[in-house]
Amino acid sequence: MADSVKLCALTFDDGPDNIKTQRVLNVLQKHNVLATFFLVGSRVNEQTKAVINKMIRLGCEVANHSWDYERLNTVSAEVVSQKFTRTQEAIKKYAGVEAKFFRPPNLAVSQTMYEAIPLPFAEGVLGFDWAGCNTTAQDRAQKVLAGIDDGAIILLHDVQPDPHPTPEALDILIPELKKQGYQFVTLSELFKRKGVDPASRKGSMWKYVR
Template identity: 35%
Template sequence: MRGAGRRLRLAALFAAAACLTLTLSGCADVDATSPSSARGTAAQGAPGAQARFGSVDCREAKCIALTFDAGPSENSARLLDILKEKRVPATFFLLGKRHIEKYPELVTRMAAEGHEVASHTWDHKILTRISDARIREELKRPNDAIERLTGHKPTLMRPPQGRTDADVHKIAKELGLAEVLWTVTAKDYTTDDSALITKRVLDQSSRDGIILLHDIYPGTVPAVPGIIDALKARGYVFVTVPQLLAPGTAEPGKVYR
């Protein structure tokens, strides 16, 4: 019996660890819509859905989306130079405090160069741990700041650590925001090794993937050229998150991954 009890305790520990890992990786048990489902739903209901959208049709092309959290930072200008040189669009989920307010010219540049500018909250509060009023403030303040700088109000947000729930969905819907999680994480917050960051991204990437990186860490931006070149060599086309969903559109209050 003691052996059986020990096995049960070990199983419980493994289950808890697995749950934590899934939550931190953005793969927690959330009812999320995949890009292909978003595209398929739109195609079924929209007349003329066979038209191409922008320069890429992800119903035909092997698309993948690069996304960057928690900037802008002192590394973002170099990142934008790389993306411009490689002709790759990205989606930036920006923080407000100490980031948007510190580097407003980079926010303007991101939008001007064709990247999708979105929200990662004002101060990286875990939204599932705070009141509805504070959730609303965390989401509204960066939206207002981004709109002042770019002329466009964000339609996407990424909850810190991917932690979300029904209250977050409700408030996001009120504010016209869809939530975007991810399918690929390099965990670049754990290492400055650019080669390891590159390997982790390439090992996990697949069609319709959403890659999570952080341009605030020193090892990340140097890894980006190699990631882009290797994925292009595999036949991938880089798009923003809205392009990945087209002809579908991100619906406020829904979660995409």
């Protein structure tokens, strides 16, 4: 049965990074909310193991954001499968869990990708926080608030070049959404509480779960 409470899922791309991801985790801890981190496989290693373990300890979820930042929509099924699988294996090794969701680099998709990758694809309400010094914390928070709705997946980045005020944007966004009656859940929990099978939309990406 679907949950009657307003829900949203914070998600973060392009990490992990020992300094920048930690800044995001600190804000999440302060506000007592969970998130889902889409990890880049080549960054998942012994050097970042501690921050990945902290995500898991806090109750956050980790997911697959391919091996590197290369778009996959113009490469072969073999390359897609290789990069996806290497990332799954790295996450399993260093996080101790199986990633259940995939987000394509640059949100670029193809039919080949949908056929080669066996996980549900997720996009999200964009904070446009890859725009560097062109956007402030307030800008980023307002972009998300403009697209928010019950069941929204929110797409932000824990890792981008400095200046990168997304942690500051969270200090604006999280209290405002709580004031509006939203609860923050992981991606898996969002589907569970909405009573929706994440595998039910093959060939497209989830932005809202309803």
